[in-house]
Amino acid sequence: MTERRVRLWLRVVSILLLPLAAYSAWDYVESRRLESRLNAIQQRGEPTTHPYQLPEGDADLAGRLYRAAGALTSFPRQSSIELRNRVGQAWRTGHWTDEGALEGAALDVAGNREALEFADRAAKLPFVGFGGGTSYNYQVSELLQLARLCELRAAVLASRRNGDGAVASFVTEVRLLRTLESMTTPLGLMTPRFRGLGDAIAKAPPSDSARESAARAFAEIDRDDRIRASLIAYRTALIEQPRRIVFGGTVWSAFRPLLTHVLVTSLDQFDRLLAASDQPWPTRIDAIVAVGVWPAWPFAPGLRRERHIQFLDEFARRTAEQVQRIRCARLAFSTRPLDLIDPLTGKRLEMLNCHL
Helix, strand or coil, rough: CHHHHHHHHHHHHHHHHHHHHHHHHHHHHHHHHHHHHHHHHHHHCCCCCCCCCCCCCCCHHHHHHHHHHHHHHHCCCCHHHHHHHHHHHHHHCCCCCHHHHHHHHHHHHHHHHHHHHHHHHHCCCCCCCCCCCCCCCHHHHHHHHHHHHHHHHHHHHHHHCCHHHHHHHHHHHHHHHHHHHCCCCHHHHCCCCCHHHHHHHHHCCCCCCHHHHHHHHHHHHCCCCCCHHHHHHHHHHHHHHHHHHHHCHHHHHHHHHHHHHHHHHHHHHHHHHHHCCCCCCCCHHHHHHCCCCCCCCCCCCCCCCCHHHHHHHHHHHHHHCCCCCCCHHHHHHHCCCCCCCCCCCEEECHHCCCCC
8 A cells, every 4th residue: 555545544534533533522521511510519518319218107108198199189070161160260369259169179179088188197297208119200290289179178168167177278288398399390380379378267267276287387388498499409300311311321322412511501500590599588589580591491492581581580489479478378377476578578578468
C-alpha cells in the first residue's frame, strides 16, 4: 500500500471517528455537570430519590387500610346525570343549599360506606408510606376520590345536625393528605381543598372536644414551606424518571448527552424556583412567577413562556391558598387565640379574611 493510500485511509478513519469522539466528550461533560448538581442537592440535605421507610405494625396496617379504601371507592351510576351535576356544583362551591344535591351526596356516601370506614380506621393510625410494590398507577386518583367522599359525607352529616361527625370526616381527610403526599407522583394543583368546611361548621357547630381534635389535625399539616416541599417533590420525580431512561440501557441511551443536558438545565431552573420559595409571604408568590419557566411535568422545555408563567402563577397561588385554608381551619376550630400569618397578605390572619 502506497503512502498516499495510507494517508487517505487515515483521513477517512479520522472523519468517521470524530463524531464518536465528540459524542463521548459531550457525554462526559454532561455527566460531570449532572453529578455536580446531584452532589450539591445531597450536600444541602435534600432528596434525589423518593424516600422509603418500611412500614411495620400499625403503620403497615394503615397502609393496607388506605389501599383497601382506595380500591373500594366508586361513585354509583344509578343517579341521573342532572343529579350528579348538582352534586358536583355544590361540592365545588362548598355550599350545600340544594336539597337534591344533598340527597345525591348521601347516595354516594352510602355506596362507599366500607371505603370510608377503612379510611376512618387508618386515620387513627401512624402512617409512613405504602409497602414496596403495593402502589399502582391509579392509586392517587382513587385516594383523591376518597378525599372528595369525606367532604360529601361531612356535608350530609352537617345537614343532619351532626356537627361532630362532620368534623370527624374532615379530620379523616386531613390524615388522608399524609398518604397523598407520600406518593411518588406530586399532587401539584390536585391537593384536597377541604371544601364545605365553613358551611358544615355554620350548619352544625361541633363540640369543644371535636373542635380541639380538628385543630390538632390541621396543625399537623400546616407547613409554611409547602411551596418548597412541593417543588422538591416535583424535582425528585424529575430526577428519578429521566435517570431510568438515560441510564436504563434502552435505545434512548443514544440520546443520553442531550437528555442529561436537559435534566441539568431543569435542575438549575429548580434551584431558582427554590430560592424564590424562600422569600417571605406574599413576595414568594411573585418571585416564583418571575422565574418564568416550569422545568417539570406537565410542560416540555419547548413550550411558550406564557404557558409556563400561567402554570407558575396558578401553582404558587393555589398552594398559598391551601396554606391559608389550613390556617383558617385552625382559627375556626381552635378554642384559644392563634397568631398565624396570612400567606396572601403577609399580615396576621383574621377570620374575617377566611372563606372556608
